[in-house]
Amino acid sequence: MKYDVxxxxxxxxxxxxxxxxxxxLRWQQDDLSVACGQFAHVYVPGKALRRPISVxxxxxxxxxxxxxxxxxxxKIMSQMQPGGTVDVxxxxxxxxxxxxxxxxxxxxxxIGVPPMLYTARQCDDPLIITGFRHxxxxxxxxxLKALGETLxxxxxxxxxxxxxxxxxxxxxxxxxDEVCACGPVPMLKAVAAVCREFGKPCQISLExxxxxxxxxCLVCAVRVRQNGEEVxxxxxxxxxxxxxxxxxx
Amino acid sequence: MADLSVKVAGVSFHxxxxxxxxxxxxxxxxxxxxxxxxLGGISCKGITLTRRDGNPPPRIAETPSGILNAVGLQNPxxxxxxxxxxxxxxQQNTVIIAxxxxxxxxxxxxxxxxxxxxxxxxxxxxISCPNVKCGGVQFGTSPEAVEDIxxxxxxxxxxPLIVKLSPNVSDIAAIxxxxxxxxxxxxSLINTLTGxxxxxxxxxxxxRNNTGGLSGAAVFPVAVRMVWxxxxxxxxxxxxxxxxxxxxxxxxMLMAGATALQIGTVLFSDPYAPVKINEGLNRFLDExxxxxxxxxxxxxKPYI
Numbered sequence: 001m002k003y004d005v006x007x008x009x010x011x012x013x014x015x016x017x018x019x020x021x022x023x024x025l026r027w028q029q030d031d032l033s034v035a036c037g038q039f040a041h042v043y044v045p046g047k048a049l050r051r052p053i054s055v056x057x058x059x060x061x062x063x064x065x066x067x068x069x070x071x072x073x074x075k076i077m078s079q080m081q082p083g084g085t086v087d088v089x090x091x092x093x094x095x096x097x098x099x100x101x102x103x104x105x106x107x108x109x110x111i112g113v114p115p116m117l118y119t120a121r122q123c124d125d126p127l128i129i130t131g132f133r134h135x136x137x138x139x140x141x142x143x144l145k146a147l148g149e150t151l152x153x154x155x156x157x158x159x160x161x162x163x164x165x166x167x168x169x170x171x172x173x174x175x176x177d178e179v180c181a182c183g184p185v186p187m188l189k190a191v192a193a194v195c196r197e198f199g200k201p202c203q204i205s206l207e208x209x210x211x212x213x214x215x216x217c218l219v220c221a222v223r224v225r226q227n228g229e230e231v232x233x234x235x236x237x238x239x240x241x242x243x244x245x246x247x248x249x
Numbered sequence: 250m251a252d253l254s255v256k257v258a259g260v261s262f263h264x265x266x267x268x269x270x271x272x273x274x275x276x277x278x279x280x281x282x283x284x285x286x287x288l289g290g291i292s293c294k295g296i297t298l299t300r301r302d303g304n305p306p307p308r309i310a311e312t313p314s315g316i317l318n319a320v321g322l323q324n325p326x327x328x329x330x331x332x333x334x335x336x337x338x339x340q341q342n343t344v345i346i347a348x349x350x351x352x353x354x355x356x357x358x359x360x361x362x363x364x365x366x367x368x369x370x371x372x373x374x375x376i377s378c379p380n381v382k383c384g385g386v387q388f389g390t391s392p393e394a395v396e397d398i399x400x401x402x403x404x405x406x407x408x409p410l411i412v413k414l415s416p417n418v419s420d421i422a423a424i425x426x427x428x429x430x431x432x433x434x435x436x437s438l439i440n441t442l443t444g445x446x447x448x449x450x451x452x453x454x455x456x457r458n459n460t461g462g463l464s465g466a467a468v469f470p471v472a473v474r475m476v477w478x479x480x481x482x483x484x485x486x487x488x489x490x491x492x493x494x495x496x497x498x499x500x501x502m503l504m505a506g507a508t509a510l511q512i513g514t515v516l517f518s519d520p521y522a523p524v525k526i527n528e529g530l531n532r533f534l535d536e537x538x539x540x541x542x543x544x545x546x547x548x549x550k551p552y553i
Contacts, residue, residue, distance in 0.1 A: 217272055217517065221305070
């Protein structure tokens with residue numbers, strides 16, 4: 001394992017939905033040096049902490065980070081101008097384990113949708129379910145359609161069908177071997193419960209406020225059950241992707 | 250090329266930069282950026298007699314020019330450290346400092362005894378952790394308590410003993426004097442300042458422990474002041490820390506009276522900070538025709 005901080009040329013940084021930005025950076029390494037579900041730790045000038053952003057896609061030497069403006073740091077990120085460079089520590093973490101020959105259902109909720117794009121790129125014919133609160137927040141539908149069958153839902157029915165990703169998962173879970181999900185914790189819990197009910201393995205990508213991003217400072221703790229014992233692991237280094245049945249929510 | 254080496258309590262460091270406890274784990278992660286010999290030393294993650302899981306998350310929040318954290322001393326315990334981490338650390342060609350914390354004075358004594366039988370270079374007594382319910386800072390907030398625990402641990406500790414001081418006290422000089430009188434070989438300061446933030450929408454504290462320790466550039470002026478006050482009060486060497494982010498900060502802390510330095514929070518935004526600080530220190534010494542970094546220690550010219 002070797003870590004590097006790189007200055008990546010910023011190609012574009014456009015708002016693609018209300019408060020959601022699509023940052024595209026020149027990735028000079030091999031595309032395949034990044035695994036699906038890994039994240040990038042982005043330096044924000046003037047801020048004490050980097051911002052962990054999941055990798056949305058790596059394709060033809062372009063690294064995409066799709067992020068939501070939530071506070072001062074992401075606001076500064078959204079104001080970064082093409083032509084400059086962005087200081088990025090990436091790729092970090094353990095992503096989704098996808099195997100050839102298995103059919104996956106990929107589930108994204110809200111700002112948890114972006115990592116499912118690069119994950120879809122690694123899968124054969126995935127079934128992709130995305131859910132959002134409202135149509136104004138819907139992102140990445142065209143990109144995802146190019147990689148598999150997509151199903152869309154919104155909480156209020158303003159785009160796709162009305163309801164939750166778990167409603168769609170229940171209807172189609174019989175067609176897939178395994179489920180990978182990223183989104184808010186209540187959604188992940190619900191997805192994990194459906195997978196348990198139908199006996200399907202489930203991998204989930206977690207989020208926690210982070211410090212170093214590499215497993216040294218131990219702040220992004222998550223309680224995990226392993227070999228019958230509960231232990232603290234860390235989202236940055238052991239995750240962000242965990243087996244759902246091991247996570248103690 | 251100036252001489253960056255320093256000596257603290259008889260232990261030689263090839264440069265004055267030491268990774269601060271709690272920010273650097275047991276070194277393996279940062280060892281994936283650069284050889285750990287880039288640093289003069291490593292103060293390892295605080296260890297306790299038995300394993301601790303630490304506090305529930307969130308354990309960190311960003312604040313203006315700093316961070317608030319409450320990890321709560323998550324660590325595998327002293328025996329696991331000695332068995333699993335120390336042999337690897339020993340091969341990294343840098344000074345290894347074990348940072349110990351406990352619930353009772355006996356805990357500290359037992360750990361000091363165990364570590365005295367290992368090839369760790371120094372022991373740092375953590376009596377300043379603000380984030381655990383029991384122990385930690387309670388041993389570090391009065392001169393009497395500091396003198397008591399330092400003298401007890403001194404009996405069991407065959408290694409050079411550093412006492413790490415809390416800034417959450419009214420008279421830091423009196424605390425440092427108490428550590429010195431009880432046999433400390435050096436003091437390190439400052440640990441984090443106790444702080445709190447509240448989310449105004451949920452009315453919940455932003456970290457799960459309610460309060461946490463503030464570190465980063467925000468605390469640097471407090472750290473410089475305290476190091477200066479302690480330098481005027483004790484003869485033992487001082488390891489200065491608290492928000493050092495640039496080589497200029499490093500020079501300033503040395504001038505305040507520090508012999509060596511610890512850096513922590515800056516690593517989270519710039520893992521290469523130690524490399525840059527060493528380069529800057531070297532350049533500053535050359536430009537000022539100083540042969541050794543020790544020529545800077547305590548050279549502030551205060552107004553009378």
